[in-house]
Amino acid sequence: MEIHRLSQEGGAALRAEAEAALTAAEVAAVKVAGPPAPGGVQALAAAKESNRRVAVVSNNSAECVREYLAIKASEERSMPWSGVRSFGPTS
Template identity: 65%
Template sequence: MGTDELTDVLADAQGFLFDFDGPLCDVFAGRPAPRVAGELTELAVGWEPALAERLHGVDDPIEVLRLVHAADVDLGHEVERALTAAEVEAVAVAGAPTPGGAAALRAAREAGRRVAVVSNNSAECVRAYLDRHDLSAYVLEVVGRAEHQPDLMKPNPHPLITAAESLGVDVTRCVLIGDSVTDVQAAHAVGAVAIGYAGGTDQPELLVEAGADAVIRTMQAVADVLESE
Protein backbone atom coordinates (compact mmCIF):
# COMPACT_ATOMS: atom_id res chain seq x y z
CA MET A 1 0.00 0.00 0.00
CA GLY A 2 1.05 3.62 -0.42
CA THR A 3 2.60 5.76 2.27
CA ASP A 4 -0.41 8.10 2.39
CA GLU A 5 -2.80 5.24 3.08
CA LEU A 6 -0.60 3.82 5.83
CA THR A 7 -0.27 7.29 7.36
CA ASP A 8 -4.06 7.55 7.54
CA VAL A 9 -4.36 4.13 9.18
CA LEU A 10 -1.76 4.94 11.83
CA ALA A 11 -2.78 8.54 12.49
CA ASP A 12 -5.32 7.97 15.27
CA ALA A 13 -3.62 5.03 16.95
CA GLN A 14 -2.57 5.68 20.53
CA GLY A 15 -1.52 2.13 21.32
CA PHE A 16 0.75 0.08 19.10
CA LEU A 17 0.45 -3.67 19.64
CA PHE A 18 3.11 -5.75 17.91
CA ASP A 19 2.78 -9.44 17.26
CA PHE A 20 6.11 -11.09 18.04
CA ASP A 21 6.78 -14.02 15.72
CA GLY A 22 7.03 -12.42 12.30
CA PRO A 23 6.92 -8.65 12.76
CA LEU A 24 9.71 -8.60 15.33
CA CYS A 25 11.45 -11.97 15.26
CA ASP A 26 11.58 -15.25 13.39
CA VAL A 27 11.23 -17.28 16.58
CA PHE A 28 12.13 -20.67 15.17
CA ALA A 29 14.75 -19.56 12.65
CA GLY A 30 17.53 -21.36 14.51
CA ARG A 31 15.46 -24.18 15.97
CA PRO A 32 12.90 -25.14 13.31
CA ALA A 33 9.26 -25.21 14.32
CA PRO A 34 8.60 -28.68 12.83
CA ARG A 35 11.38 -30.11 14.98
CA VAL A 36 9.94 -28.51 18.12
CA ALA A 37 6.45 -29.69 17.17
CA GLY A 38 7.84 -33.19 16.77
CA GLU A 39 9.44 -33.08 20.20
CA LEU A 40 6.18 -31.93 21.78
CA THR A 41 4.25 -34.62 19.93
CA GLU A 42 6.68 -37.25 21.16
CA LEU A 43 6.20 -36.02 24.71
CA ALA A 44 2.41 -36.04 24.43
CA VAL A 45 2.17 -39.44 22.76
CA GLY A 46 4.54 -40.89 25.36
CA TRP A 47 1.96 -39.97 27.98
CA GLU A 48 -1.13 -40.66 25.88
CA PRO A 49 -0.61 -42.94 22.83
CA ALA A 50 -4.16 -42.29 21.65
CA LEU A 51 -3.09 -38.79 20.61
CA ALA A 52 -0.75 -40.10 17.92
CA GLU A 53 -3.33 -39.96 15.15
CA ARG A 54 -4.58 -36.51 16.11
CA LEU A 55 -1.07 -35.04 16.18
CA HIS A 56 0.27 -36.82 13.11
CA GLY A 57 1.74 -34.32 10.65
CA VAL A 58 1.19 -31.26 12.85
CA ASP A 59 4.30 -29.10 12.39
CA ASP A 60 3.25 -26.00 14.34
CA PRO A 61 4.22 -26.15 18.05
CA ILE A 62 1.38 -23.81 19.01
CA GLU A 63 -1.13 -26.06 17.28
CA VAL A 64 0.28 -29.10 19.08
CA LEU A 65 -0.39 -27.31 22.36
CA ARG A 66 -3.94 -26.43 21.33
CA LEU A 67 -4.76 -30.00 20.35
CA VAL A 68 -3.20 -31.63 23.40
CA HIS A 69 -4.82 -29.20 25.83
CA ALA A 70 -8.22 -29.79 24.21
CA ALA A 71 -7.78 -33.53 24.68
CA ASP A 72 -6.22 -33.60 28.15
CA VAL A 73 -5.79 -30.51 30.30
CA ASP A 74 -3.14 -31.96 32.61
CA LEU A 75 -1.08 -33.24 29.71
CA GLY A 76 -1.58 -29.88 28.06
CA HIS A 77 0.16 -28.27 31.02
CA GLU A 78 3.15 -30.57 30.53
CA VAL A 79 3.33 -29.74 26.83
CA GLU A 80 2.98 -26.05 27.63
CA ARG A 81 5.96 -26.14 29.98
CA ALA A 82 8.01 -27.94 27.34
CA LEU A 83 6.95 -25.45 24.66
CA THR A 84 7.90 -22.46 26.80
CA ALA A 85 11.33 -23.94 27.45
CA ALA A 86 11.76 -24.64 23.73
CA GLU A 87 10.75 -21.09 22.82
CA VAL A 88 13.28 -19.59 25.23
CA GLU A 89 15.97 -21.81 23.71
CA ALA A 90 14.82 -20.92 20.20
CA VAL A 91 14.96 -17.15 20.60
CA ALA A 92 18.52 -17.44 21.90
CA VAL A 93 19.54 -18.64 18.43
CA ALA A 94 16.90 -16.85 16.36
CA GLY A 95 19.23 -14.20 15.01
CA ALA A 96 18.64 -10.51 14.39
CA PRO A 97 15.20 -8.90 14.58
CA THR A 98 12.97 -8.81 11.53
CA PRO A 99 14.24 -6.06 9.19
CA GLY A 100 12.55 -2.84 10.22
CA GLY A 101 11.01 -4.37 13.33
CA ALA A 102 13.36 -2.75 15.83
CA ALA A 103 13.08 0.56 13.96
CA ALA A 104 9.29 0.37 14.17
CA LEU A 105 9.41 -0.20 17.93
CA ARG A 106 11.75 2.75 18.44
CA ALA A 107 9.78 5.03 16.15
CA ALA A 108 6.50 4.22 17.89
CA ARG A 109 7.89 5.10 21.31
CA GLU A 110 9.68 8.21 20.05
CA ALA A 111 6.40 9.34 18.45
CA GLY A 112 4.75 9.15 21.87
CA ARG A 113 2.75 5.99 21.25
CA ARG A 114 2.30 3.39 23.95
CA VAL A 115 3.78 0.08 22.84
CA ALA A 116 3.09 -3.53 23.78
CA VAL A 117 3.92 -6.92 22.36
CA VAL A 118 1.00 -9.36 22.17
CA SER A 119 1.96 -12.90 21.28
CA ASN A 120 0.82 -16.52 21.22
CA ASN A 121 4.39 -17.31 22.23
CA SER A 122 5.33 -17.24 25.90
CA ALA A 123 6.01 -13.92 27.57
CA GLU A 124 9.26 -15.46 28.83
CA CYS A 125 10.67 -15.90 25.36
CA VAL A 126 9.51 -12.47 24.23
CA ARG A 127 11.18 -10.74 27.17
CA ALA A 128 14.34 -12.80 26.73
CA TYR A 129 14.57 -11.77 23.09
CA LEU A 130 13.86 -8.09 23.74
CA ASP A 131 16.53 -8.05 26.45
CA ARG A 132 19.05 -9.83 24.23
CA HIS A 133 18.62 -7.26 21.46
CA ASP A 134 18.35 -4.16 23.70
CA LEU A 135 14.72 -3.50 22.76
CA SER A 136 13.02 -3.77 26.14
CA ALA A 137 13.16 -0.03 26.73
CA TYR A 138 10.76 0.54 23.83
CA VAL A 139 8.10 -1.87 25.07
CA LEU A 140 5.86 -0.97 28.00
CA GLU A 141 4.03 -4.28 28.24
CA VAL A 142 4.42 -7.88 27.09
CA VAL A 143 1.31 -10.05 26.92
CA GLY A 144 2.21 -13.60 26.00
CA ARG A 145 0.32 -16.86 25.98
CA ALA A 146 -2.01 -17.04 28.98
CA GLU A 147 -0.73 -19.73 31.33
CA HIS A 148 -2.81 -22.93 31.19
CA GLN A 149 -5.36 -21.23 28.92
CA PRO A 150 -4.41 -21.73 25.27
CA ASP A 151 -8.01 -20.99 24.32
CA LEU A 152 -7.20 -17.34 25.10
CA MET A 153 -4.54 -17.16 22.38
CA LYS A 154 -5.32 -15.12 19.26
CA PRO A 155 -7.73 -15.10 17.44
CA ASN A 156 -9.26 -14.63 20.89
CA PRO A 157 -8.91 -10.87 21.53
CA HIS A 158 -8.00 -11.43 25.18
CA PRO A 159 -4.29 -10.49 24.70
CA LEU A 160 -5.26 -7.23 22.98
CA ILE A 161 -7.74 -6.28 25.69
CA THR A 162 -5.21 -7.09 28.40
CA ALA A 163 -2.48 -5.07 26.70
CA ALA A 164 -4.71 -2.06 26.07
CA GLU A 165 -5.85 -1.99 29.69
CA SER A 166 -2.25 -2.18 30.88
CA LEU A 167 -1.26 0.65 28.54
CA GLY A 168 -4.19 2.77 29.67
CA VAL A 169 -5.49 3.03 26.10
CA ASP A 170 -8.94 2.22 24.74
CA VAL A 171 -8.52 -0.92 22.66
CA THR A 172 -10.39 0.73 19.78
CA ARG A 173 -7.57 3.29 19.61
CA CYS A 174 -4.99 0.56 19.14
CA VAL A 175 -3.41 -0.87 16.04
CA LEU A 176 -2.21 -4.47 15.93
CA ILE A 177 0.61 -5.28 13.55
CA GLY A 178 0.65 -9.00 12.84
CA ASP A 179 1.42 -11.48 10.10
CA SER A 180 -1.48 -13.90 10.36
CA VAL A 181 -5.20 -14.07 9.73
CA THR A 182 -5.74 -14.70 13.44
CA ASP A 183 -4.15 -11.32 14.20
CA VAL A 184 -6.63 -9.60 11.90
CA GLN A 185 -9.51 -11.50 13.46
CA ALA A 186 -8.44 -10.65 17.00
CA ALA A 187 -8.07 -6.94 16.22
CA HIS A 188 -11.40 -6.60 14.46
CA ALA A 189 -13.20 -8.53 17.21
CA VAL A 190 -12.60 -5.56 19.54
CA GLY A 191 -12.70 -2.72 17.02
CA ALA A 192 -8.94 -2.24 16.75
CA VAL A 193 -7.09 -1.54 13.51
CA ALA A 194 -5.26 -4.47 11.91
CA ILE A 195 -2.11 -4.00 9.86
CA GLY A 196 -1.00 -7.16 8.12
CA TYR A 197 2.73 -7.68 7.80
CA ALA A 198 3.31 -9.73 4.67
CA GLY A 199 6.89 -10.85 4.87
CA GLY A 200 6.24 -13.94 2.75
CA THR A 201 5.14 -14.17 -0.85
CA ASP A 202 1.80 -15.87 -0.12
CA GLN A 203 0.68 -13.75 2.79
CA PRO A 204 -0.66 -10.51 1.22
CA GLU A 205 -3.70 -12.13 -0.38
CA LEU A 206 -4.60 -14.00 2.80
CA LEU A 207 -4.36 -10.84 4.89
CA VAL A 208 -6.37 -8.81 2.39
CA GLU A 209 -9.07 -11.48 2.27
CA ALA A 210 -9.17 -11.48 6.07
CA GLY A 211 -9.97 -7.77 5.97
CA ALA A 212 -6.70 -6.21 7.16
CA ASP A 213 -7.02 -2.43 7.21
CA ALA A 214 -3.60 -2.18 5.60
CA VAL A 215 -0.98 -4.62 4.36
CA ILE A 216 2.73 -3.87 4.41
CA ARG A 217 5.67 -5.74 2.91
CA THR A 218 8.27 -4.44 5.34
CA MET A 219 8.21 -3.32 8.95
CA GLN A 220 10.36 -0.36 7.96
CA ALA A 221 7.24 1.14 6.39
CA VAL A 222 5.77 1.67 9.86
CA ALA A 223 8.96 3.32 11.10
CA ASP A 224 9.12 5.59 8.06
CA VAL A 225 5.58 6.86 8.58
CA LEU A 226 6.06 7.52 12.28
CA GLU A 227 9.41 9.22 11.76
CA SER A 228 7.82 11.59 9.23
CA GLU A 229 5.13 12.86 11.62
Protein backbone atom coordinates in the same frame (compact mmCIF):
# COMPACT_ATOMS: atom_id res chain seq x y z
CA MET B 1 -0.26 -26.97 17.30
CA GLU B 2 -1.00 -30.66 17.32
CA ILE B 3 0.58 -30.97 20.76
CA HIS B 4 -1.75 -28.25 22.03
CA ARG B 5 -4.76 -30.01 20.55
CA LEU B 6 -3.85 -33.39 21.97
CA SER B 7 -2.96 -32.03 25.40
CA GLN B 8 -6.52 -30.68 25.70
CA GLU B 9 -7.73 -34.28 25.79
CA GLY B 10 -5.42 -35.16 28.68
CA GLY B 11 -6.85 -32.74 31.19
CA ALA B 12 -5.56 -29.65 32.94
CA ALA B 13 -2.39 -31.21 34.39
CA LEU B 14 -1.20 -32.56 31.03
CA ARG B 15 -2.11 -29.32 29.29
CA ALA B 16 -0.07 -27.32 31.83
CA GLU B 17 2.89 -29.68 31.52
CA ALA B 18 2.81 -29.52 27.71
CA GLU B 19 2.57 -25.71 27.78
CA ALA B 20 5.54 -25.47 30.17
CA ALA B 21 7.65 -27.76 27.96
CA LEU B 22 6.76 -25.84 24.78
CA THR B 23 7.50 -22.51 26.45
CA ALA B 24 10.88 -23.77 27.69
CA ALA B 25 11.73 -24.89 24.14
CA GLU B 26 10.74 -21.50 22.72
CA VAL B 27 12.85 -19.63 25.27
CA ALA B 28 15.85 -21.88 24.56
CA ALA B 29 15.45 -21.28 20.80
CA VAL B 30 15.58 -17.51 21.29
CA LYS B 31 19.30 -17.77 21.98
CA VAL B 32 19.91 -18.64 18.33
CA ALA B 33 17.23 -16.38 16.82
CA GLY B 34 18.14 -14.00 14.04
CA PRO B 35 18.01 -10.23 14.02
CA PRO B 36 14.79 -8.23 14.42
CA ALA B 37 12.60 -7.84 11.36
CA PRO B 38 13.80 -5.15 8.94
CA GLY B 39 12.56 -1.77 10.11
CA GLY B 40 11.51 -3.09 13.51
CA VAL B 41 14.10 -1.25 15.55
CA GLN B 42 13.43 1.97 13.66
CA ALA B 43 9.68 1.64 14.22
CA LEU B 44 10.21 1.12 17.95
CA ALA B 45 12.56 4.12 18.10
CA ALA B 46 10.02 6.32 16.29
CA ALA B 47 7.26 5.21 18.65
CA LYS B 48 9.44 5.95 21.67
CA GLU B 49 10.42 9.38 20.34
CA SER B 50 6.76 10.30 19.87
CA ASN B 51 5.71 8.87 23.27
CA ARG B 52 3.57 6.18 21.69
CA ARG B 53 2.97 2.78 23.20
CA VAL B 54 3.86 -0.34 21.27
CA ALA B 55 2.26 -3.77 21.41
CA VAL B 56 4.13 -6.90 20.39
CA VAL B 57 1.83 -9.55 19.01
CA SER B 58 3.25 -13.02 18.62
CA ASN B 59 2.20 -16.61 18.39
CA ASN B 60 5.06 -17.33 20.81
CA SER B 61 4.78 -17.20 24.59
CA ALA B 62 5.16 -13.95 26.51
CA GLU B 63 8.27 -15.43 28.15
CA CYS B 64 9.78 -16.05 24.73
CA VAL B 65 9.07 -12.49 23.57
CA ARG B 66 10.51 -11.00 26.79
CA GLU B 67 13.66 -13.13 26.45
CA TYR B 68 14.10 -12.15 22.80
CA LEU B 69 13.78 -8.46 23.58
CA ALA B 70 16.17 -8.74 26.54
CA ILE B 71 18.81 -10.57 24.49
CA LYS B 72 18.56 -8.18 21.55
CA ALA B 73 18.68 -5.15 23.88
CA SER B 74 21.88 -6.46 25.50
CA GLU B 75 23.44 -7.15 22.09
CA GLU B 76 22.68 -3.72 20.67
CA ARG B 77 22.50 -0.79 23.07
CA SER B 78 20.44 1.22 20.59
CA MET B 79 17.38 -0.95 21.07
CA PRO B 80 14.63 1.51 21.96
CA TRP B 81 12.69 -0.36 24.65
CA SER B 82 13.01 -0.02 28.35
CA GLY B 83 10.63 -2.65 29.63
CA VAL B 84 8.07 -5.16 28.53
CA ARG B 85 4.74 -5.91 30.12
CA SER B 86 2.77 -8.86 28.97
CA PHE B 87 -0.82 -9.88 29.05
CA GLY B 88 -1.79 -13.51 28.69
CA PRO B 89 -3.94 -14.95 25.95
CA THR B 90 -7.64 -14.22 26.16
CA SER B 91 -8.76 -17.70 25.19
